[in-house]
Amino acid sequence: MRTDPLAFLGDELNSLKQQNLYRRLRILDAEQQAHTSFDGRSVVNLSSNNYLGLTTHPRLREKAIEAIEKFGAGSGSVRTIAGTMAIHMELEERLAAFKKTEAVVVFQSGFAANAGTVSSILGRDDVIVSDELNHASIIDGARLSRAAIKVFPHKDVDAARAILRDLPPAQKKLLITDGVFSMDGDLGPVAELAAAAEEYGAIMMVDDAHASGVFGRNGRGTIDHFDVHGRVDVQVGTLSKAMGALGGYVAGSRNLIEFLYHRARPFLFSTSHPPAVAAACLAALDVLEQEPELIDRLWENTRFFKAGLAALGFNTGISESPITPVIAGESALAMKLSDRLFEEGVFAQGIVFPTVARDKARVRTIVTATHTREDLQFALDTFAKVGRELSII
Ligand SMILES: Cc1ncc(COP(=O)(O)O)c(C=O)c1O
Numbered sequence: 001m002r003t004d005p006l007a008f009l010g011d012e013l014n015s016l017k018q019q020n021l022y023r024r025l026r027i028l029d030a031e032q033q034a035h036t037s038f039d040g041r042s043v044v045n046l047s048s049n050n051y052l053g054l055t056t057h058p059r060l061r062e063k064a065i066e067a068i069e070k071f072g073a074g075s076g077s078v079r080t081i082a083g084t085m086a087i088h089m090e091l092e093e094r095l096a097a098f099k100k101t102e103a104v105v106v107f108q109s110g111f112a113a114n115a116g117t118v119s120s121i122l123g124r125d126d127v128i129v130s131d132e133l134n135h136a137s138i139i140d141g142a143r144l145s146r147a148a149i150k151v152f153p154h155k156d157v158d159a160a161r162a163i164l165r166d167l168p169p170a171q172k173k174l175l176i177t178d179g180v181f182s183m184d185g186d187l188g189p190v191a192e193l194a195a196a197a198e199e200y201g202a203i204m205m206v207d208d209a210h211a212s213g214v215f216g217r218n219g220r221g222t223i224d225h226f227d228v229h230g231r232v233d234v235q236v237g238t239l240s241k242a243m244g245a246l247g248g249y250v251a252g253s254r255n256l257i258e259f260l261y262h263r264a265r266p267f268l269f270s271t272s273h274p275p276a277v278a279a280a281c282l283a284a285l286d287v288l289e290q291e292p293e294l295i296d297r298l299w300e301n302t303r304f305f306k307a308g309l310a311a312l313g314f315n316t317g318i319s320e321s322p323i324t325p326v327i328a329g330e331s332a333l334a335m336k337l338s339d340r341l342f343e344e345g346v347f348a349q350g351i352v353f354p355t356v357a358r359d360k361a362r363v364r365t366i367v368t369a370t371h372t373r374e375d376l377q378f379a380l381d382t383f384a385k386v387g388r389e390l391s392i393i
Contacts, residue, residue: 020332021352031056034371043347044375044382046365051214051322052287052294053370054244059287060280064245067279075272080261083272091278094285095249099220099237100229103257105264106249106281108273110209110238111137112266113248117234118174119144120263121203121256126172129163131155131188133181135207147174154181157192164200175202179222180210183356183364185323187215190222194231205234213242214322218288219295245280247273298322298369301376305367308380313393317362325351325362326383328392334361340386346379 016022029037032055036045054060067087077083088106095104107113118141122128126147130138133154142149152159160175167173175197177188190206197204208221216224219242223232234256239247250260260267287294302322309316315327328334331352338350341363348363356362367376387393 020335026347034368035375038342038347041342041345043342043345044371044379046346046348046367046379048368049210049241049366050244050370051242051298051366051368052219052244053368054213054242054284054287057244057283057287060244060283063279063283064276067275071275073276074274077272078268078270079272080268085272085275085278087275087278087282088272091281092249094282095237096251098218098285098288099223099235099251101235101251102254104249104251105257105260105267106239106247106273106278107264107266108247108270110207110236110240110248112270113236113238113250114138114207115141115144116264116266117236117250117260118142118176118205120260120265121145121234122147122172122174126174127167129160129173129175129202131160131177131181133183134176134178135182135209138176138178138207155186155189157189157196160193161196161200164196164202167200169201173200173202174205176205176207178210179206179208180215180321180323182210182323183351183362184317184325185210185319185321186317187222187225187320190232191226191228194228197233198231203234204232205236206232207236209236209238209241209248210321210323212237212239213284213288214295214298218292239277239281239284243281243284245284246277247281294369298367301367301369301371304373305365305371305376305380308376309365309383312380312384312387314383314387322367324365324367326365326392327360327362328390329359329361331358331361333390333392334363337386337390337392338363340389341382344382344386346382348379 026038032050075083092104114137122145124146128142128147128149130151132151150163179188194204211221213219215222235251237249239245306324317325328337335350341348348365351364352361
């Protein structure tokens with residue numbers, strides 16, 4: 001009989017179980033909503049990236065259905081062969097106008113946008129200067145590019161400057177930061193890094209996945225929030241979080257976008273979005289423009305919930321966004337906190353090593369515009385009960 005050549009995977013999984021790092025997927029039984037059902041349990045949902053509640057917004061539903069009826073279920077090809085539909089171009093044009101850049105290219109996801117862009121605009125003779133907490137898709141793109149990767153401590157602008165200063169002026173170099181860091185909810189020092197990039201002739205890139213639809217006027221992101229329009233060469237946004245659907249995009253100069261059309265491998269070698277996805281994203285842009293009160297509500301809820309957690313005495317780190325970590329310390333304690341909250345009707349995902357440092361395991365909470373005050377008060381009361389039970393507060 002043939003021995004299983006993948007037997008080592010079982011050993012790896014057992015090792016994860018022993019370290020309390022094994023994760024079972026929670027199954028969403030209903031819609032992605034602020035109050036919904038996972039694994040058969042009704043919960044207040046503090047784990048989605050559905051910041052504005054757009055996954056179930058009537059306008060997105062309606063436009064997606066309309067697009068299926070008009071154009072079918074799939075695009076049937078990659079963008080560069082037969083898979084560029086008029087609706088894909090319309091979305092790119094709308095996004096470029098929204099972001100106030102010359103052009104935009106849409107990718108299948110934010111992950112593909114980051115990885116495809118970094119790996120295609122840099123090569124083995126180049127240097128990437130990157131914040132230590134930048135997203136995995138940036139790290140993978142950097143590795144694929146074969147450029148030298150120089151990592152600076154989180155948000156340490158002086159350290160980033162020191163790296164840039166030591167590089168020859170003619171060296172092609174990219175300085176890159178997340179706009180909002182996804183595990184801590186803090187903001188990248190976008191304006192200060194843009195100034196450093198200008199001084200040392202670096203390409204400046206910002207991954208605004210968690211800022212899209214959340215920061216800046218009508219959710220235009222951190223470039224708008226910090227008023228650095230024209231000073232960030234490569235802006236990445238996502239259509240998968242606040243925008244309620246799926247996708248990622250790069251906004252920048254016409255040359256950048258045309259280059260990515262020719263060289264970004266996820267664009268060249270992977271099928272484009274179904275028309276319904278593009279239609280839902282266009283509808284999401286309409287909502288951002290026509291219902292700015294959703295963003296106001298998101299921020300009111302954020303302030304209320306953050307203040308409540310702080311008053312209870314939890315360590316909520318350095319967040320400046322609707323992402324608020326509740327730091328427990330050890331992995332096992334964070335997972336226990338998450339499990340007990342879930343049993344009591346609150347879903348806040350445990351996040352452990354290697355996603356965060358070993359001693360900074362946490363549950364991550366994300367409030368949305370569609371949580372009611374009752375939802376959030378219930379969540380706070382539950383955090384108080386479970387936090388005391390586990391001696392975290
Ligand atoms: C900072 C950051 N960048 C990029 C992404 C990828 O975005 P998407 O989910 O659209 O692939 C994420 C999603 O987890 C993220 O948190």
